[in-house]
Amino acid sequence: MEMSSIYGRVYALVSLLSPFFVALPSYICNHGSPASSHARGAGSWAGGAAVAEADACRRAREFGHGLSKQQLGGDLIRMHDITAAASAQAQGGNQQQGQQPPGLAGLPAALAALQAGVVQVQAQLAALQAQMQAGQAQLAALQAQMQAGQAQLSNERRRRQNALAAAAHPHSAQPLAPLLKEQSPPAGAANAAAVGALPPPGVFPATWAAVQRLNNAQVTALANFYGENFGQHGALAPRQEAFMAFIK
Numbered sequence: 001m002e003m004s005s006i007y008g009r010v011y012a013l014v015s016l017l018s019p020f021f022v023a024l025p026s027y028i029c030n031h032g033s034p035a036s037s038h039a040r041g042a043g044s045w046a047g048g049a050a051v052a053e054a055d056a057c058r059r060a061r062e063f064g065h066g067l068s069k070q071q072l073g074g075d076l077i078r079m080h081d082i083t084a085a086a087s088a089q090a091q092g093g094n095q096q097q098g099q100q101p102p103g104l105a106g107l108p109a110a111l112a113a114l115q116a117g118v119v120q121v122q123a124q125l126a127a128l129q130a131q132m133q134a135g136q137a138q139l140a141a142l143q144a145q146m147q148a149g150q151a152q153l154s155n156e157r158r159r160r161q162n163a164l165a166a167a168a169h170p171h172s173a174q175p176l177a178p179l180l181k182e183q184s185p186p187a188g189a190a191n192a193a194a195v196g197a198l199p200p201p202g203v204f205p206a207t208w209a210a211v212q213r214l215n216n217a218q219v220t221a222l223a224n225f226y227g228e229n230f231g232q233h234g235a236l237a238p239r240q241e242a243f244m245a246f247i248k
Contacts, residue, residue, distance in 0.1 A: 144184050147195040151180040154196075163248040166208055176211070178204035179247055183227035199225050211247075214240055 158177035165174040178198055185192030193199075203221055205211045214222075219239045223230045230242040 144195055148182050148184065151182045151196045155179045155182065159248050166244070166248055169208075173207050173209065175206055176204070176208065176247065179226070181226055185227070193225060208244075211240060211244055214243065219243060 158179055161177045165172050165176060168174055181193050181195055181197045181199075184195055198204075199222070203218075203225065205214060214236075216233050216236055216239065219230050219236070220233060222228075222243060226246070228246060230246070231239040
């Protein structure tokens with residue numbers, strides 16, 4: 001192929017594309033590039049895309065047929081407005097980040113209501129525990145009364161036996177039946193016997209003759225065990241008689 005033919009074809013192609021290069025700056029400045037149009041809805045990227053578009057417009061004009069002073073001033077003003085708009089949009093985005101999403105607006109109130117409900121439930125549990133403790137105390141008192149009643153029923157038979165022994169002869173050698181404890185021990189009493197317990201071996205007199213031989217210390221020990229008052233420490237005979245009346 002001859003060189004003249006090649007040059008002719010290149011010249012024809014440049015002539016065909018020259019209107020496009022002339023119209024390109026105006027199209028970019030008036031409509032924007034496709035990439036910048038897509039970026040306008042992408043938050044903070046929109047400002048940067050707009051600035052890049054203005055800069056591309058300016059460069060396109062320079063490439064096409066040069067910038068006039070009026071065109072240069074218009075581009076600079078447009079770039080200033082776009083930059084200011086992008087800055088304001090970025091500040092608005094930062095403020096929106098500091099705000100709670102609409103779906104979480106009622107969360108603090110819901111948490112406060114939940115905490116108040118927890119406090120109310122805890123108060124109800126405390127009241128229920130107090131009621132349970134009161135019920136347990138009442139149950140313990142009822143059990144003590146039942147044990148005392150059982151001890152009294154058992155002591156009726158024992159007292160009849162002791163009364164028969166006393167009627168046979170004042171100094172009879174017939175054995176006496178020891179009584180069960182009927183009185184609850186005082187609160188806080190250490191080593192106190194429970195209701196329904198029998199006295200330790202050797203404390204309760206075995207016969208009427210042994211009753212008449214009780215001394216003050218022995219009578220006091222019996223009074224402490226049963227929770228009874230057999231008279232003041234001193235005259236022994238009245239205390240022995242009080243104990244005899246108690247066991248028959």
